[in-house]
Amino acid sequence: MSRKNINYGAWLVAFSIMIAIASCKKVEYTTINNPAYVRVFNDLNYTQNYADKLAKYPDLCMIINPVLASDGTPTGGDVIADFLDKRAPYAPPYPSHSGNSTSLQNPEYPSKANVLVGPILNGFDLSSWAQMPSGKLRFMFFYRPYNEIPFFQLDRQLQQDVLLDTTLNLDAQEVYTLHVLQRDYVTKKKGVILRKETFQKLPLADTLAYVNFYNYSSKGYWQADESQKPTGGANLLRSFKSGVKDEMNIYMSIYNGQVTPVNPTNSPVITNYDRKYIGRLIRDADGSQVNPYVSFPIWVAPKADSIKTDIWQRFDFLAPGLDIMNTPYRTVGTNVNYSTYGNYAAVNCLLNGTLTTTTLTANTYFQNATMVPNMLVNIASGTLKSKTFATINTIEVINSNVYLMTVQRKYPAPTF
Structure with a gap:
């Protein structure tokens, strides 16, 4: 090997070491x-109609403990969302x-x-909650x-x-x-x-799923004229188009979807869980109390080696005095009026991923409902292709919308 080649090799090694050192930066962890x-x-919901023609689209920036200039313009803060x-x-x-960067x-x-x-924390995954300083904080939106x-x-x-x-x-x-949210519609x-949650402090059974309910609708929303409400079929609002009254009775049904999963109208309802009364839903857009949880068992299917279930849930909200066995629907010909x-x-x-809205046309009882994912989590676990995990759930009714929040309680085993 020539001296020129030796010098070039030494230079290449030295350069590689310099690059390696430069790339080894100390990671500063914030605590x-x-x-x-x-x-x-x-x-905040955005509806385009004559009554709300001047309403702003509710895209927000949240600043905690803001730093403000003399004219009130924020220049920074402890937390910027x-x-x-x-x-x-x-x-x-x-x-x-x-994982969505689009x-x-x-x-x-x-x-x-x-x-x-x-x-x-206490077995609950809080990765959907941000850490923030405790104490008294100023929130500006x-x-x-x-x-x-x-x-x-x-x-x-x-x-x-x-x-x-x-x-x-x-x-x-x-x-x-x-x-x-909006407290008053007028x-x-x-x-x-x-809301100061309590689920992480409760003694909960691994064989049960839990759900509680809130009505955070604006005062006066359900009384407003139907022309001010969103389009009935849009965004799967369906029977929530009109909103709900300030006091409603809640009924729960649990269905076994394993028999005929493509047609829920033929899914058998589980005994003792056919439109079972479970409590009341009271509108409260001012309070912050935690409402009690209702539970239901997680039945597993023998054909799935007792590790997975196909049950799914339905909740009906009726004004006091109405009969759950004769739920009121308004239909015009073959078209459903969701008001x-x-x-x-x-x-x-x-x-x-099994039942879709296109399959829910055979029976108005199913067709009229808003669609959200199953409360139970079915994911791969270790060598198992799919396993059912218990959850804590919250359903929140806000004007013409219904929202589901799910917290997982048990987690899949590692894959070997």
Whole structure:
């Protein structure tokens, strides 16, 4: 080997070492002492009609403990949650849209935001909750244009459109769900609900699934004229088009979808769970209390080696005095008029990826319901192709919309 080649080889080795050293940067980990865990939903609904023709699209920026210039324009803050869009109908038991980089819009916070999230606390996965400093915090919510320009790069005038400015107290190691919503449909008054969750503290059975219910609808919404409500069939609103009255009775049905999964009208209802009365739904867009949970067993199918179930859930909401066995529907020929004037609504929690809205045409009882995912989680676990896991669920009715939030309680085994 020539001297020239030796020198070149030595230079190449030295250069490689320099590159390796330069690439070994120290990772700085951010920590929060005694954090609280917070999940934020933007529950503001946007309906294009004559009554709301001047309403702004509710794309928001949340700033906690903001730093404000002399004219009130924010210049920074302890927490910046930009592009907080309207919430999605389903909040799954994992950070929603965490792998979606096609849009900056977030259906909740933290969602796909790159921030510290909660741990597994008492067996519950809190990765959908963000860590925040505990104590008294100032929350400011700003309207922002629906575009991909970061809030602090917007025109200064656009940074001064304040939706809400409030102070909230967060206790360390507690779990909170924060809702931004409309309190009054007539006055358009906005507000927040900070719900201090209790699911992580309850003694719950592994063989049961749990669900509780809230009506955070605006005051006066269900009484408003039907012309101000969203289109009945759009976004699968269906029987929730009119909203629901301020007090409703709740009935639960559990169906076995294994017999004829493509046609739910033939799915057998499980004995003692056919439109079973389970409680009342009371409208409260001002309170923050946690409503009690109702449970139902997780029956497993023998043909699935007793590790998986195909059961699915339905919940009917009826105004007091109405008979669940004769639910009121309004039909015109073969077309369904989804206006129930607040007297009735229903939600089907369907089989994951099995039942679709196109199959729900044979029976009005099923066709009229809003569709959301099954409350139970069926995923691969270890060497098992699919296994059913217990969950904690919350159904929230807000004007013409119904939302499902699911928290997973047990987790799949590693794959060997």
